[in-house]
Amino acid sequence: MNQCRIGIVGCGGRMGRMLIAEIAQTEGAVVAGGTEQTATLAGQDLGTLAGLGPLGVAAGTDAAALIAASDAIIDFTVPAATVRHAELAAAAGKILVIGTTGLDAAQTRAIEAAARQAPIVWSANMSLGVNLLLGLVEQVAARLGPDYDIEIQEMHHRMKIDAPSGTALALGRAAAAGRGVPLEDVWVKSRDGHTGARAGGSIGFATLRGGDVVGDHTVMFAGLGERLELTHKAADRRIYARGAVRAALWAVGRPPGLYGMKDVLGLR
Template identity: 55%
Template sequence: MTKIGIMGVAGFMGRMIAKQVHEHPKAVISGGTVLQGSAEEGIEIATLCQLHGEAVKTVSDPRSVISASDVVIDFTLPEVTVAHARIAAECGTAFVAGTTGLTPDLEADLAEAAKTIPLVYAPNMSLGVNLLFDLVKKVAAALDDDYDIEIIEMHHKRKIDAPSGTALGLGKAAAAGRGVSLDEKGVLSREGITGAREQGQIGFATLRGGDVVGDHTVIFAGPNERIELTHKAASRDIFAAGAVRAGIWAAGRKPGFYSMTDVLEI
């Protein structure tokens, strides 16, 4: 049984991950963190997440959970995730980071921790989206700059970062297929008199509203035709299930900075 700790277990994703771990035949919840002084501190995870048989209680000390786990899963906030990854590196605990909105510097901090522990980092943990990453890279490599690349994403109105981490991941996949850098070719937003679209750009459009779990479309708009690759998430269960799968995969592996493509072997 893989002992899985859940950072931010009281959050929406944390509760879903707890449910997935609880139901998995090869995993067990080893602990979960909550904010110090919160109403959720010190209560049984079974009560918090409406499970049965999970007697372990929530704590506010991340080190105690990390040190007691084979792997921890983190969907908290960028700076918090990196701080937890540093503790995991000190404890020798495998780490799965599903938090989005990390800056390049914070991603570099995760990569540093991965020199000591197995660390899986992905902007999206679903099987379908990771297949989409692979498809986008292949299509971008097959088509030249006559095909303009535009990425459209929509999420619920509570999402705090834009474009989504998944959209940026799709942009990186497209850039990799073209052999260019997204930092140089990406256009994250447009407004005002922008002038004609420059050839080779990778554009983004962000929509927010309602309770949309996550819709992503990559458009390759060429002369007289348009190719569209789309993924629509109907439930966050796919992200939680993917994270647990990544956690079980990472536990006991050699140190390295892994992605979901490594986990899924695609």
């Protein structure tokens, strides 16, 4: 089996280092390289960054050069950078796996356009458990109907920059799909002051931030006399790295298109 050369943009961050370790330990994959814009990290050996010992591959600063040297690229950076990386991957026809969240409508359209030229796997959450949860939420929302109020609560570490989380929004979209409505027509992202009674059919979000919480998500279906709660708690970020590497290997040989973890896991 030929090894898939996988590059990591943003290789010096927490997720980047976990991705290096996961790629190095995965059969059929090899670390092609990485980019890092932090001056103190650029030039360092990727294996040393990941605590593995030297791999003989240094962190660079040129994303285009990394993409040219790789079969697949994994991106857990920030929206503006992700869009640029998608454009470069599209031009080179290379696989791109995106775990970045918080993209706006224009940035989403840019990713969709890039996927017409390259295979792109994009998911708000790369874990197997969360993707199973998405399917369950859609089914429950469809079966319980509008008599049950839907509230989504999420908590992450104090450094997370977007809210609600991409996973919380994905869960909201799954619930809205179960009801056959666009999430944007029914979501309530915050409540403050005298809000009045809860609007029927709305899907509410509650966002918590603190400490080093990796990621907790609960979808509540609150009816009269009972409440059903579906919860996923992530204890280790390696589940995201593992899923991203699996997605990169799955995409080898796939035609251009925008894929998700449901495709990777055969759940669609």
